[in-house]
Structure formats: structure tokens, C-alpha cells
Amino acid sequence: MRRRDFIAGFGGAAAAWPLAARAQAPAPAMPVIALVSAAALDEVYTRYLVAWRSGLAQLGYVEDKNVSIEYHWLEGRYDRLPALMTDLASRGVAVISSPGGSAGAVAAKTATATIPVVFGVGDDPVRLGLVASLARPGGNATGINYFSNEVVPRRVGLLSALVPAAKRLAVLINPRNPVSGEVTLRDVQDAARALKWPVDVHKAGTRDEIEAAFNAMENDGIDALFIAPDSYFNSRRYQFASLSMQHEIAACYSDRDFVEAGGLMSYGTDVADMWQQVGIYTGRILKGANPADVPVAQATKFIFALNMKTAKALDIKVPPITRAQANVVIE
Helix, strand or coil: CCCHHHHHHHHHHHHHHHHHHHHCCCCCCCCCCEEECCCCCCCCHHHHHHHHHHHHHHHCCCCCCCCHHHHHHCCCHHHHHHHHHHHHHHHCCEEEEEEHHHHHHHHHHCCCCCCEEEECCCCCCCCCCCCCCCCCCCEEEEECCCCCCHHHHHHHHHHHCCCCCCCCCCEECCCEEEEHHHCCCCCCCCHHHCCCEEEEECCCHHHHHHHHHHHHHCCCCCCEEECCCCCCHHHHHHHHHHHHHHHCEEEEEHHHHHHHHHCCCEEEHHHHHHHHHHHHHHHHHHHHCHHHHCCCCCCEEEEEEEHHHHHHCCCCCCCHHHHCCCCCCEE
């Protein structure tokens, strides 16, 4: 081979190398969001998930296009939260998104001080230790406060208007979710004290325990019941509606999904809207916002839902003013 032919050939091969290298280079890895919920994925939470994805999409993030999502539906297994959050922290996911409960947010914050955490919590996030203040969170967590505990007096008051002759109030909490249960119990006792209602405490965290709790309440003569906000309880909403009817107990809930399943009444935030806001916040963090500087948002949409069919079956005379206050009335 002549010298100039060799040099020309070598130069051509060298020029081709960068093109080949570029063609073979792996695509940049997509950021990974870990979505954690203590609930089970059913038709209601599918709707919430659509709202959460809609929030992400508003910031330009679409699953499998420019972001990867891990889904963790714990189906009431709160005991799995610490190990799960430790695993997510060790793998360095981009964001932990935990709408709909204090337990997940607290577990995430305990597991990592560096990975961003976007929460949706019903209790005061300052009191929970998630942020230093609502305006300046100051750490790795921010999100939405949807006031499930702050509205307890309002919910208890609406229940008392429906069953003014009730002598005692029972509150049902999930012992597997102590973060939320303890706060709820304190707030219910304070609200009931103002109405001079004695409070009986019942605990249940499984289907069988829920049934046993209703049997005990009937034996104790309970006719008014406050169901604590709890993601697992939401997945048992049809059981609650059936047992309340069977035992003739007027029960109130935090979420309209219980009322649509046959429950008597609910008062609380618009949960789908809260999930969407958590999705928006998650997108903001992916775009580079620092959680320490992103103020905690506060829910502004609240819904009072009333099931008139259930009221009639329980022989409850709904005062006209109470019915007029309802945003959602199921006939």
C-alpha cells in the first residue's frame, strides 16, 4: 500500500470514530419518581392517579417519555414503609412523591435528608417535623397540607346536626397508622367535648377487625361514629357503608368516596385536587426547584357530601339547613 493511501484511509477511519461512538452511546437515564401510597389501587385511586399524572404533565413530564415512575401501593401495610423508604433512599430515586397520608411522608423524611420528598398530609407538616415552616420548609420536603385534622370540629358538628339525640360518639382509628390516628383521636375528643359527647375509642386495621369493631359498637349502644382519615379505610369503604347500615350507626367520613359507596356523610378536602397538586409539585422539583424554598400549599377546596338514601334508611331527618350546606347530595 502506498504511503499516501494508508494515511488517507487512516484519516477517514479516524473521522468516522466519533460518529460511531455517538451512535453507540446509551441514552441518558430518565429520572425516577417513587410514588408511595398506603392504599390499594382500585377505581378511586386510579382516578387519583390520573389527577397526579395530570399534575406532572402540566410541568411537561410524561411517563416513559421523559420520566420513569415506580408505583408502591401498600394496601394498608404501614409496617412496610420504613424498609421501603430506606430502599428508595439507597437507590437514589429523583423524588419520593407521597400523597394522601402523614405516615408515608414521615417515613420518607426519616429515611433521607437529601432526596426530595413531596407530600400530601392532613396534619400540620410543621408539627409532624416535615418542614421548619410553611413559607420556608428549609429541608428536603415540601408539598400540600389538606387539613383533614383541622376540619374535625366541622365534621363532628355536621354529624351532631344529623343525629342530635345521639348520646355517645365512637371514633374508629387504624392502630397500624399511629401517626394519623393519635392526632385524629386528640382532635375528635376536643370537638366532642364541646358538644358534651362522651367518646369511645375503637381500633381496627383489617377487614375482620373492622367487623368486630362494629359488633362491639352495637353492643355498647353507639349510634354516632367518626371514621378517622386513613388510606386503607378508603379501600374498605363499601364494608363501612354496609356495616353502618346493618348496625344502624350514623357514620361520618373525610372523603366523598365513602358517601358515593353508601356512607351517610363526609366533609373534607377535594382529594383528587390534592393529588393533582402533589403531581405539580413533583414536576417542579424535577425541573430543579429546591424543596427548601418551595412553600407548602394549603388546600382550598372542601366538600360536604350527603347521602339522602342512606339517611332515610337510617331514619335520620336531615334538617333543611344541613342539606342546603351540602356540596354533593346523593338522592
